[in-house]
Amino acid sequence: MSLVEARGVGRTVRLPDDRALTILSGVDLIVDEGDRVSIVGRSGSGKSTLLNVLGLLDAPNEGELAFDGRDVRRLGSGGRDRMRGREIGFVFQQFNLLPGRTALENVQTPLLYSSGREFWRRERIATEMLERVGLGERLTTKPERLSGGEQQRVAIARALVRRPRLILADEPTGALDLETGASVMALIESVADETGAALVTITHDPAIAARAHRHFRLADGRLHALDGPLERSDATERAATGESAVPADGVAA
Ligand SMILES: Nc1ncnc2c1ncn2[C@@H]1O[C@H](COP(=O)(O)OP(=O)(O)OP(=O)(O)O)[C@@H](O)[C@H]1O
Numbered sequence: 001m002s003l004v005e006a007r008g009v010g011r012t013v014r015l016p017d018d019r020a021l022t023i024l025s026g027v028d029l030i031v032d033e034g035d036r037v038s039i040v041g042r043s044g045s046g047k048s049t050l051l052n053v054l055g056l057l058d059a060p061n062e063g064e065l066a067f068d069g070r071d072v073r074r075l076g077s078g079g080r081d082r083m084r085g086r087e088i089g090f091v092f093q094q095f096n097l098l099p100g101r102t103a104l105e106n107v108q109t110p111l112l113y114s115s116g117r118e119f120w121r122r123e124r125i126a127t128e129m130l131e132r133v134g135l136g137e138r139l140t141t142k143p144e145r146l147s148g149g150e151q152q153r154v155a156i157a158r159a160l161v162r163r164p165r166l167i168l169a170d171e172p173t174g175a176l177d178l179e180t181g182a183s184v185m186a187l188i189e190s191v192a193d194e195t196g197a198a199l200v201t202i203t204h205d206p207a208i209a210a211r212a213h214r215h216f217r218l219a220d221g222r223l224h225a226l227d228g229p230l231e232r233s234d235a236t237e238r239a240a241t242g243e244s245a246v247p248a249d250g251v252a253a
Pocket of ligand 1: 013014015021023041042043044045046047048049050
């Protein structure tokens with residue numbers, strides 16, 4: 001069974017002058033367990049909106065959206081919040097860490113909404129996750145004293161600490177230099193591999209997009225599959241050599 005199934009999904013918002021703005025239209029996307037999907041597109045094409053819809057943050061006004069076989073519209077807002085907290089992890093360009101809180105406190109935050117063993121063992125679980133991302137020595141360090149790459153590692157640990165089945169990454173390497181970005185991406189992929197999570201990455205960077213198994217482009221709110229799904233080895237080789245499977249502006253001709 002697919003993890004996420006979006007069929008004919010559309011999202012329209014009402015502007016302050018009462019005009020309607022259609023941001024997404026007729027989007028079909030199926031994401032399976034363990035999938036690696038990249039989405040490119042020009043600024044303003046609707047990428048973040050699509051990620052918010054897939055992450056159950058924004059509701060579609062059209063079409064059907066199912067998560068783990070369940071119709072998201074029937075869940076109600078409490079059910080959507082619980083499903084998001086348990087099953088979905090977000091990684092953003094701007095890390096979004098809580099300032100003034102240690103790395104360990106930041107990573108524990110999602111576990112405050114868990115229950116039972118996960119709740120009571122939250123410090124141990126968060127510590128193990130920080131060790132997993134190579135920050136076992138920085139547990140009590142606050143984000144403002146960490147480098148950009150380290151901050152993103154904390155954010156990754158926080159996103160993945162509940163072992164979500166879907167990871168949604170919005171420009172996860174956008175604030176990092178090329179080398180740090182590639183290592184951060186490799187880290188997200190390896191943790192996703194361990195847990196069998198699906199990974200959907202929005203990026204402007206063709207090398208990051210090429211690391212995925214399936215590639216899409218959003219243009220004017222419509223999602224297009226890019227030609228010829230790349231084999232993993234081919235994608236990795238292209239990423240390593242800087243050769244692009246996706247045009248530099250992220251928009252296919
Ligand atoms: N709630 C909203 N109300 C009004 N307009 C919105 C709203 N959300 C998004 N938009 C508009 O919809 C369009 C798509 O926004 P979105 O953030 O999804 O694009 P994007 O592809 O992620 O852009 P970027 O790459 O610049 O982050 C933009 O023109 C944006 O201004």
